[in-house]
Amino acid sequence: MIKVVVNGALGKMGKEVVNAVKASTDMELIQECDINNSLDNYLSKNSVDVVVDFTRPEARMENVKTILNHGAAGVIGTTGFTDEDLEEIKKLCKKNKKGIIVAPNFAIGTILQMHFSxxxxxxxxxxxxxxxxxxxxADFPSGTAIKTAQLMAKERELFNPKLNDVVSNLDGARGADFKGIHIHSVRLPGMVAHQEVIFGEKGQYLTIRHDAVSRECYMSGVLMSIREVVKIDKLIYGLESLLGL
Structure with a gap:
């Protein structure tokens, strides 16, 4: 049995992970940590295989260091990681001989959407x-949108080369810019998580869309990551390699 701690257990995603781990036949939920129940304090007194972390972006690196320093592996759903953060995590994994999986998104459909994009x-x-x-x-744009743009940018250096001379009538109207890919963030009650990647060419456009209508859609990816992270001693960023993409 894989001994699992869920950090951020009182959050929306944390509650789903707790239920999914409890329902799994090869995992044991041994602790639910949150703001009132310190992860560092628990790990200092108990042996743990995997910590699943869904907390806040500002706590991302502190939690990763806590997990590795106490000899556990980590599945990290918290967003906000920079390239510098990821490089540091690689070194920490090597030093501690433990694995970390950082995934901007755990929904299999979203991983496929990024691949198709x-x-x-x-x-x-x-x-x-x-x-x-x-x-x-808590943040924008989403980690999924950033990861999607990063993957797309591996195929060409610059997007939207013909739109460089447009005039803005209102600051921010075109959204964030990642190598020419404009990223727009919508935040409204009633939504869960949705993403469109829109490509245009003369006489046509292509839309690749994914809709998460329930947080249950992330759980297959979370459970897969828990099972895989105990087998590695390095950083994996994104679930593409776990799916063979």
Missing amino acids: RIAAKYFDTAEIVEYHHNQK
Whole structure:
């Protein structure tokens, strides 16, 4: 049995992870940590295989260091990691001989959407990303949108080359810019998590969309990550490699 701690257990995603781990036949939920129940304090007194972390972006690196320093592996759903953060995590994994999986998104459909978008980026040089989330989400743009843009940018150096001379009538109207890919963030009550990647060409456009209507859709990816992270001693960023993509 894989001994699992869920950090951020009182959050929306944390509650789903708690239920999914409890229902699994090869895992044991041994602790639920949250703001009133310190992860560091618990790990200092108990042996743990995997910590699943769904907390806040500002706590991301502190939690990763706590997990590794106490000899556990980690599955991290918290967003906000920079390239510098990921490089540091690689070194920490090597030093502690434990694995960390950082995933901007655990929904299999979203991973496939990102993969399809990377393929489409080979053939379209004009693209934009629109991501929609509930209005309680702590950051923007989403980690999924950033990861999608990063994957697309591996196929070409610059997108939207013909739109560089447009005039803005209102600051921010075109959203964030990642190598020419404009990323727009919508935050409204009633939404869960949705993303459109829109490609355009003369006489046509292609939309690749994923809709998460329930947080249950993330659990297969979370459970897969828990099972895999105990087998590695390095950082894996994103679930593409776990799916063979």
